[in-house]
Amino acid sequence: MVPGVTHEELAISVSGLRKSYADNVAVAGVDLAVPPGEVFALLGPNGAGKTTTVEILEGFRARDSGTVSVLGIDPAKADRDWRRRVGIVLQGTGEFDELKVHEVVRHFARFYPNPADPDEVIERVGLTEKANSRTHTLSGGQKRRLDVALGIVNQPEVLFLDEPTTGFDPAARREFWDLIRQLSHTGTTILLTTHYLDEAEALADRVGVIARGTMIAVSTPAELGGRHLATATVSWRDEGGPRSEETDRPTEVVQRLAASFGGEVPELTVTRPTLEDVYLKMIGENGQEAS
Numbered sequence: 221m222v223p224g225v226t227h228e229e230l231a232i233s234v235s236g237l238r239k240s241y242a243d244n245v246a247v248a249g250v251d252l253a254v255p256p257g258e259v260f261a262l263l264g265p266n267g268a269g270k271t272t273t274v275e276i277l278e279g280f281r282a283r284d285s286g287t288v289s290v291l292g293i294d295p296a297k298a299d300r301d302w303r304r305r306v307g308i309v310l311q312g313t314g315e316f317d318e319l320k321v322h323e324v325v326r327h328f329a330r331f332y333p334n335p336a337d338p339d340e341v342i343e344r345v346g347l348t349e350k351a352n353s354r355t356h357t358l359s360g361g362q363k364r365r366l367d368v369a370l371g372i373v374n375q376p377e378v379l380f381l382d383e384p385t386t387g388f389d390p391a392a393r394r395e396f397w398d399l400i401r402q403l404s405h406t407g408t409t410i411l412l413t414t415h416y417l418d419e420a421e422a423l424a425d426r427v428g429v430i431a432r433g434t435m436i437a438v439s440t441p442a443e444l445g446g447r448h449l450a451t452a453t454v455s456w457r458d459e460g461g462p463r464s465e466e467t468d469r470p471t472e473v474v475q476r477l478a479a480s481f482g483g484e485v486p487e488l489t490v491t492r493p494t495l496e497d498v499y500l501k502m503i504g505e506n507g508q509e510a511s
């Protein structure tokens with residue numbers, strides 16, 4: 221549970237979730253608690269059970285057992301009112317035959333009683349220049365942006381994003397991150413799956429790691445796997461070449477170096493394990509190859 225937040229107040233609450241496809245156990249008892257306004261990233265190798273979990277939360281897939289609540293409602297029994305409050309970006313294609321981008325966004329906006337302004341949504345996902353283009357002429361990354369536009373056009377309280385930035389160029393990913401931060405600042409709860417550890421680190425308040433259908437860790441990105449307690453590597457260069465030292469007191473090492481160099485330390489860096497380092501170790505220890 222999340223301290224200070226009751227079960228009823230959670231935006232997303234999952235307990236003992238299980239789902240098998242024939243004899244293949246995809247989700248083997250997942251618990252999850254996401255308070256309103258949080259950005260939560262679900263990490264895990266291919267086939268770990270992320271999409272299955274998210275699709276159950278979206279009401280698209282039936283579960284075998286466990287309890288699930290999104291905005292206080294069981295998605296398996298959700299009605300149109302609930303659908304209006306939830307935004308979904310699937311691992312989709314963003315193709316709508318001969319329709320133009322602005323037509324598709326306008327069309328989806330009409331499904332909802334309280335939609336955002338379609339032109340504003342198109343601008344927010346960076347597709348203004350393509351508003352009059354037919355969707356089948358968009359690049360892969362542009363189609364993905366259209367998927368995101370359709371996920372937010374209803375101004376959802378909870379937004380699900382399954383691998384939202386796959387195919388984005390680096391600049392588009394940064395723009396998308398800004399968009400997610402804006403949505404988060406206005407109180408939208410966001411659950412995303414991603415294979416990009418830098419994306420999780422940039423966006424997520426907390427991350428959960430799923431391996432073999434089980435949540436093996438939930439933490440802030442900074443603390444995952446005891447990362448904040450890991451030893452640091454201090455590297456620098458002296459007349460003999462590159463040097464480095466492993467230490468749990470990097471500040472002391474830097475002070476010592478600064479004193480001995482009498483000022484600037486050549487090529488000084490202090491590094492700790494990256495989120496990716498910690499994640500890969502965790503996945504390896506749980507007997508699943510990382511993707």
Ligand SMILES: Nc1ncnc2c1ncn2[C@@H]1O[C@H](COP(=O)(O)OP(=O)(O)OP(=O)(O)O)[C@@H](O)[C@H]1O
Binds near residue numbers: 246267272
């Ligand atoms: N419709 C389905 N029918 C049968 N098996 C399925 C189906 N969907 C998923 N699975 C299986 O369930 C397991 C979990 O798949 P899931 O798509 O949830 O993983 P994932 O973590 O989202 O993977 P990825 O990172 O590749 O998207 C896999 O073994 C997969 O083969």
